[in-house]
Amino acid sequence: MRLLHTADWHLGRALCGQSFHAEQERLLTGAFLDILRETRPDAVLLAGDVYDRALPPADSVELLDDVLQRIVRGLGIPVVMIAGNHDDERRLAFGARLLRPSGLHICDSAMGCAFPFEDAHGPVSILAAGYGTPALLANLFGAEAGITTHDAGFAAVTAHLRGLAPAGARTVVVAHAFISGGLTSESERMLQVGGSGAVSAAHLAGFHYTALGHLHRRQSMAEGRIAYSGSPLAYSFAEAGGTKSVTLVELDAAGNVTAEDIPLTPRHKLRVLRGTLAEVLAMADDPGREDWLQVILTDRQLGAKALLQERYPFVLELRFESPLAMGEAGATPGARIPQDPLEALMAFRAAIGAGDLDGEERAAAIQAISAAMRAEP
Template sequence: MRLLHTADWHLGRLFHNVSLLDDQRVVLDQLIEIVDRDAVDAVLVAGDVFDRAVPPAGAITLLDDVLFELCDKRGLPVVMISGNHDSAERLRFGARHLRKAGLHILSDLAHCATPVTLAARGVEVDVFGIPYADPEHVRSRFEVDVRDFDAAHRFLVERIDAARRPDCPTILMSHCFVDGGTASDSERPLNLGGAESVAWEPMRHFDYVALGHLHGPQYRGGEHIRYSGSFLKYSFSEARQRKGVTLVDIDKQGAVTTDWRTLIPRREVRVLEGELETLLREAESAAPEHRDDYLLVRLSDRHALLDPMSKLRAFYPNVLHLEKPGMLEARGAQQLDREKLHFSALDMFGDFFEQTSGEALDEEQKEVMRRLIDELAKEGTP
């Protein structure tokens, strides 16, 4: 059986306030071409189908068009789970009825131990899905004492492991941050406190693990525990990442092989660095197909520049962000800012103290406050 593993579509995404719907349609058309060319039997979408809980109408229309092509026209099963950007409740609207059409939306934790059974080419595979769920949700739903993402995820994996058929190959889908994974700027943190990672070890016994959340293609713990990555670059930190989808072949014994298919974006995402005049000279000879790329320009000039954005956009209309690190003596400026902060913080506290107490700080009180401010500043210094 041949499966196509993809994730993190983020339909409706804005990139520096530019809608990517047309870009997303281009790569989804390529995805459908891969399905046809490589004789795919089913498609797995490992979460973050939409970019936000209430997606724009255009994103919903695009998803509907793609699912019509896959499920209705081609009769292919599609299995998707909800991610942290999705609203699980909205995504699974009509899910019970859509199963008859081959669309399986797994976004209810209560049913995570119930598999979707796929059959093709004489091979039968059980697919289990763990939608994104924070520890509080798992703790409330199952009345178990889990306090972090790892404990919550481990609990759900163990429930699924207990429900597996020993004689049937099993695929696990999960939207999570596996410990040690390489993140990029466009992924929304799962937890503001930072304790968001989960261990790969509980998943190692599954025949294949289709992961979502991290936008760079990678694997953790074993080549069968894999992120397909997003199919477009959603931040400039992803400029050097390759984007595509993963083909997964699995046989009756659960033996798995994977292959990669590259997707070609409508516009590339690039970072240009250098002095303005140099970049403008290079732009005159730039290939026409690169002029519409989405660009971050990082200028190294150390003197004031007159309207550099307009000059750059005369050649590159999609310059989305401009940085000028050359105009700052970074370390000196940071040190100066810290010193100003020390003095102004003491002055501000002195004004506040005098207004509330009616008395000015004496020298002993000033010294105590000065030491406290210095200690806080040191704690905040990287």
């Protein structure tokens, strides 16, 4: 059986105010569909974070509708799709039961769903489970399950998925999670305030292949049986220069897996330019002038932004790295800004000499940050 694994489309995403919509539309209705026409997989596995937020823009909803229609009806290729931590599962799964006969299989439960497939060697059970917080999974599985962490919730979900698979079938899991040991990037939203929200890969033992979403770098574990396809586009400058792809997976009669990464090339690459203003302006004659740029200047000159924009059409972010004068107040240039909001708060308090939070203050901070993240548009 051939499966095309993709994830983390993040429809509706923007970077420094620049919308990715045109880039996503060009890629998904162009190169991505061309790959499907050439490889003819038995199914597409879309492993969550389909949208960038719970209430996506109307044009993102229209784009998803168009792409899925072209895949399922136009090419006759079934799609298995789950919600990620950026999606609202209830909205994403609207009409799921009505759409399944047409070939669009949307998992409408964080506990998981089983979708039966078959090839020349027999049955293949695709076991899909959308992202669920520990609180949601504790409610679904009941108090007796004792779910208080992401790891405990993931253990309950994978045990449930095992029970859904028919005896003798090869099994493929589609899930959205942070597997312990995975390589992160700055463009991913933390699953847990004050911690990683990581889960153990041991819970996936016995499944023939696990198609994961959440981490934006292509990577695999357990000799390729557990894999992230990565996002189809680079969504932060921390990913500049990396290669993006989708993963074509072949499952043989015994459930052994071979995988091939098929590269995706964006119209506008993300690129970081660093140097003096004169040095950066001199680079404008090089290929890639229309890349989306983060410019880091090592000197300070009045009107630098205007001069750069005369030579480069897409300067999305301008930073300065010139040394601070002796005794000048301010943060250390180039210092890393923590990704975890709680870590950022602690770093700020340390910088102003406010000291550590006590237990009650830390709990209040986590509650406030979590509420803000849930309300994030």
